[in-house]
Amino acid sequence: MSNGITDLFNMSKPDKKRYNDLEKELEIIGIKTPNICYQCSKCTSGCEAMKLLELKPHSIMASVKDGFIDEVIQSDEIWDCVGCYKCLERCPQEMSPVDLMYIVKNWYVSSGKQIPGDYQILLQNILSTGHVQTPLDINDKNNKNCNRKSLGLPEMKKPIDQQNFTKTISELAIEGLI
Amino acid sequence: MKELGLFLGCTIPTEQYGYEMSIREIMPEFDLKLIDLDNVSCCGAPLRSINLMMQMYLSARNIAICESKNLDMYVPCSQCHLSIIETINRLKNSDKLREKISKKLKDAEDLDYKGNLEVYHTLDLLYDKIGIKSIKKKVKNPINWNIACHYGCHTVRYSDIKRPDRAEHPNKMEEIIKAIGGKSQDYSEKLNCCGAPLMITHKDSALTKAGEKIKAIQDRNFDAISIVCPFGGRMMDSKQKMAADTIGEKINMPVFYLTQLVGIAMDKKEDKLGLNLNLMYEDIVDK
Numbered sequence: 001m002s003n004g005i006t007d008l009f010n011m012s013k014p015d016k017k018r019y020n021d022l023e024k025e026l027e028i029i030g031i032k033t034p035n036i037c038y039q040c041s042k043c044t045s046g047c048e049a050m051k052l053l054e055l056k057p058h059s060i061m062a063s064v065k066d067g068f069i070d071e072v073i074q075s076d077e078i079w080d081c082v083g084c085y086k087c088l089e090r091c092p093q094e095m096s097p098v099d100l101m102y103i104v105k106n107w108y109v110s111s112g113k114q115i116p117g118d119y120q121i122l123l124q125n126i127l128s129t130g131h132v133q134t135p136l137d138i139n140d141k142n143n144k145n146c147n148r149k150s151l152g153l154p155e156m157k158k159p160i161d162q163q164n165f166t167k168t169i170s171e172l173a174i175e176g177l178i
Numbered sequence: 179m180k181e182l183g184l185f186l187g188c189t190i191p192t193e194q195y196g197y198e199m200s201i202r203e204i205m206p207e208f209d210l211k212l213i214d215l216d217n218v219s220c221c222g223a224p225l226r227s228i229n230l231m232m233q234m235y236l237s238a239r240n241i242a243i244c245e246s247k248n249l250d251m252y253v254p255c256s257q258c259h260l261s262i263i264e265t266i267n268r269l270k271n272s273d274k275l276r277e278k279i280s281k282k283l284k285d286a287e288d289l290d291y292k293g294n295l296e297v298y299h300t301l302d303l304l305y306d307k308i309g310i311k312s313i314k315k316k317v318k319n320p321i322n323w324n325i326a327c328h329y330g331c332h333t334v335r336y337s338d339i340k341r342p343d344r345a346e347h348p349n350k351m352e353e354i355i356k357a358i359g360g361k362s363q364d365y366s367e368k369l370n371c372c373g374a375p376l377m378i379t380h381k382d383s384a385l386t387k388a389g390e391k392i393k394a395i396q397d398r399n400f401d402a403i404s405i406v407c408p409f410g411g412r413m414m415d416s417k418q419k420m421a422a423d424t425i426g427e428k429i430n431m432p433v434f435y436l437t438q439l440v441g442i443a444m445d446k447k448e449d450k451l452g453l454n455l456n457l458m459y460e461d462i463v464d465k
Contacts, residue, residue: 029230030271048331048371052383079379083226084371085335089345094338105227115228117379122224126236130219131188138193138416140454146195151452153198156191160217161287168235168286175231177275 005066014067022069025103025177026096034100036093037061043087043097053080057087057097064100073108079116103177110176127166130159182298183249184212185240187258187408188220193416194408196452200437201254201300203450207316208308212252217243221258222265224378231279237265238279242289250296252303254437256332256407259299259342266293267339300406300437301333301342305350310357318445320359323401325439327351327362328391328414330407331371342406351404351436358443362404367394374409382424388413389421392431402432402459404439411435418458432459 023033041058049055055077063072078101088096109115122132135156137147159165190198205212222236244251253259269276283289329348337345352362373387392414395403405411415433422429441451453459
């Protein structure tokens with residue numbers, strides 16, 4: 001990362017420690033350093049969230065490379081990622097903007113801020129039932145109500161010791177990758 | 179008869195019943211016995227944005243449950259399949275992660291994680307394990323439609339780890355469609371995303387993505403869409419009318435799970451394949 005730059009919007013300086021932590025977390029999950037990004041923008045040209053939401057992975061990479069990690073964490077952009085993995089697939093340097101954004105979102109969440117969208121509900125459902133949702137009653141194309149039983153499907157499997165499951169997963173909430 | 183541990187994840191057994199029914203209906207015909215795994219939970223994939231440790235723990239947990247039965251795993255959901263293959267890979271490459279997660283699994287739930295099992299998806303199970311020849315032998319009622327194949331992002335990416343098909347030029351589904359009597363061609367939007375993950379934060383954008391892709395397929399005069407991922411089913415079939423409204427277009431495109439199409443070709447009964455659950459399916463069978 002480069003030194004001596006100042007973000008003239010809020011006069012912030014690059015954060016070397018944060019950058020090093022990010023590099024370490026990426027290394028643990030087998031992803032290369034953001035430093036190797038040479039801004040070819042191939043990630044952005046293929047990005048599924050670019051056309052509608054104007055997510056630009058290469059510009060996130062540029063901010064990260066310059067050490068402005070907090071600015072990236074605060075940006076709403078990181079929540080626009082679809083997770084389609086085209087950026088990772090096509091990066092000529094084998095860097096992974098999508099995994100970098102996952103780590104940055106994890107940091108946002110662990111800082112105690114309000115989690116956007118329905119993520120909070122997803123998490124609560126998993127903690128209380130083991131799954132993101134319980135079996136729904138649905139209508140078929142003739143508007144007939146159907147459920148697992150009426151369709152002849154066996155009961156859905158779930159964690160046997162739900163209490164212990166909830167406790168274990170909750171404990172992980174405070175765990176980082178390092 | 180080979181036994182496989184069936185891991186359905188969350189979306190298939192709670193709403194995409196047609197996928198589950200057709201899987202249970204056709205797989206035994208190919209000498210595969212599916213064993214429902216007790217005690218399983220979410221694969222963790224939806225929690226990637228919240229906490230990667232949680233995601234890997236949940237994937238490793240389900241892997242360990244399957245390994246405790248000495249079974250290989252069949253994971254028909256592409257998102258679950260990616261999360262599970264990715265976790266096996268990450269724990270293999272990092273001693274630190276493996277030790278941390280195996281210790282937690284042992285201490286908290288008395289589970290032993292090894293990460294040595296085979297993990298199949300519908301696509302590689304049909305194409306590689308069962309094979310085109312065996313599928314052809316079972317065809318009694320060739321389908322004879324022109325099918326657009328929608329693979330889904332997580333089915334094919336990313337190629338650093340083992341995926342059911344190639345990332346940029348997948349063709350296993352087309353081959354299976356041809357084997358059961360259908361036709362299929364490439365189309366420019368083939369690798370486009372269905373928008374499903376955006377439903378969590380940007381519903382309109384998600385529905386726009388789905389609508390635009392289905393519209394493009396319809397404009398190319400395909401008879402139907404074939405999918406192998408429950409999120410494709412949710413976005414392209416269950417929410418097709420909403421997607422059409424969102425982009426302000428008229429769309430009416432039947433969507434089938436590949437397993438349903440194989441079932442139709444095998445002359446299985448409609449109600450056993452859950453065809454009445456496909457909201458956009460009308461009289462294409464008589465076409």
